[in-house]
Amino acid sequence: MVALLFAAMLVNYVDRGNLSIVALPVMRESGISPAVMGTLLSAFFWTYAFLQVPAGYLVDRFGLKWTYAGAFLLWSAASAVTSLARSFQQILGLQALLGVGESVAPSASLAYIRQNFAEDQQGLPTAIYVSGMTLGSAVSALLGACVVVHLGWRALFVLTGLGSLVWLLPWLMLAPAAPSRPAIRASSSTCAFPPWRMLLTRPTFWGITIAAFLYSYYSYFCLTWLPSYLVMARGYSFLRMGAYTAVPYLGTVLVSFSSARAADRLITRVGHPMSVRKMFVVTGFVLGSAILLLLVLQSSLAVLFTLIFSLLGIGLASSNYWALTEAISPGPVVGRVIGYQNMIASLGGICAPMLTGFLVGRTKSFELSIAFAGGALLVSAGAFLVLLRELDVKVLAARFPEN
Helix, strand or coil, rough: CCHHHHHHHHHHHHHHHHHHHHHHHHHHHCCCCCCHHHHHHHHHHHHHHHCCCHHHHHHHHHCCCCHHHHHHHHHHHHHHHHHHCCCCCCHHHHHHHHHHHHHHHHHHHHHHHHHCCCCHHHHHHHHHHHHHHHHHHHHHHHHHHHHHHCCCCHHHHHHHHHHHHHHHHHHHHHCCCCCCCCCCCCCCHHHCCCCCCHHCHHHHHHHHHHHHHHHHHHHHHHHHHHHHHHHHHHCCCCHEEEEEEEHHHHHHHHHHHHHHHHHHHHHHHCCCCCHHHHHHHHHHHHHHHHHHHHHCCCHHHHHHHHHHHHHHHHHHHHHHHHHHHHHHHHHHHHHHHHHHHHHHHHHHHHHHHHHHHHHHHHHHHHHHHHHHHHHHHHHHHHHHHHHHHHHHHHHHHHHHHCC
């Protein structure tokens, strides 16, 4: 099951990253500006963001098997049909539909891990799941660059959209048919989302909210505009862009595994899962802000090593970031808590491509966009360090007991 969750997230990030890889060919063919392309790159997140909490409810209420299967089929179809799009409106609508399908994936994956692994064992399966995201970004860059050069940008959507459907067969054979826990009646108090008044007074709520938005701002800047930055600002070829994008993400996968395992072992030894994972996340965010060095470095080798170092920091943080969410989320509402966090994160996904497109169109430079991305990680580190508190987690756990 964890292998299938990994594979689905790999496909997920390949499909959502395709448009960023082909952004330049699409702009040239359609005659659209960077600002308009920023709107297209953000369209996925319009639906993805606002369906996170409803998707979490569906996972909590009906389980993974058919919810995830239907979502996977929908987003694969949206990706494949993008190859036929001929206008701005068509690409916009298909990207929004892609977001509808992919909105189920995070809640389904993390809810399964939360409900089937103990606290000191959640780091490794979470790292496997998260590595699907980062490896998907790497595969998208390498595969996308090769396909665009040899077959054209439309072929990329056909190959990834239709080829991924083979995942459905093992999923339908192995996925649990019912929720991991007995279904809870809609009228039950344990099925409701935590009262907003209770959440709004807790510093941990605001720490998660701030960090989710700003961490994702950085992540989605890299996902949506980094390939175009390497071609437009650095003058790289498509194949070189693919390599310079993929190599840092591959390093992120390796660091994500080792940091998750190290955190699991440290928690087994000393306890305090929240404090341990918070330490990894804060350190990773600070290291990730090294992307700011792109503002002063000029050589190609320096650019590559800066991207590697920055994304290795994200690897240190990423798996523990999501494992921390699992650790602080009561089991009965884990899908909805993850859904809320993903909704806030996706707002960063809306802002990053649109603001970057606007700034690049106005200034003809990526400098301000890079400054915002690196600064966002520093603020995220501060929010996690100062605002996340174990007392808040204990209060929430008492409000929503496991049984």
